[in-house]
Amino acid sequence: MLYTISEAAVKMRLTPYTLRYYDREGLIPFVERSAGGVRMFKEKDFGWIRLIECMKATGMPIKEIKQFVDWYMEGNSTLQLRRDMFYERKELVEEQIESLQKTLDTIKYKCWFYDTAVAAGTTSVPKNMKPEDMPDEIRQLKGKIDL
Template sequence: MYSIQEVAQICDLSPHTIRYYDKEGLLPFVARTKSGNRTFSDTDLELVKLICCLKNTGMPIKEIKKYMDMVVEGSGTAEERKQMMIAHRREVARQMDEMRKNLNIIDLKIKFYETGRH
């Protein structure tokens, strides 16, 4: 079991941010100790990592919440979750493509400066 501090360090988040995620409903799976402290299992940790992955690829908090709610709901939602991931995958691929194009523009700009045509 991991404390909020440990999860924060592993996932490069602040404990504040993790509590914020919890408040927003992203962590419906997190258990508490007797004294009310959040406690994360290995499975929970993996889910937090997934949250980071989705967040860092631009999925809004609200949509991540939907996904996590479905995870808690159980295997009946597996197909819907899969479809969500597939849709998000497409979106990420699109973003990377745009990135590539912009990287190209930046490279051209650098070449301009290198050939002195600035």
């Protein structure tokens, strides 16, 4: 089945503008065109677009995504380069996850802190609470964060 750019955009939850941009930047060079120049997307193209979106979600610049596409188009001689690129991305995403987990831990602690303060009518209750009087999860969170 073939999809127009509008149909492909709906299917991918993107805008036609985004797909045109990807095409202009050389990120989807394999998308076929009709005799009249209309882009025609196939089912297999959507997996590639999902990969582009995944790389973008890691913060990878379009220029680096384009480099990956170029290496892909070159074939097996670039396997190591493409593999290395994904290992670098993996490391970066793992660091981002760790950072976000610390942020989430802080927010969870602060939610407990303010729930406790609101219930008591003062921040002095959670501020002065002994660790052994805190719920286990909160005590563990407090031990992980610098507050």
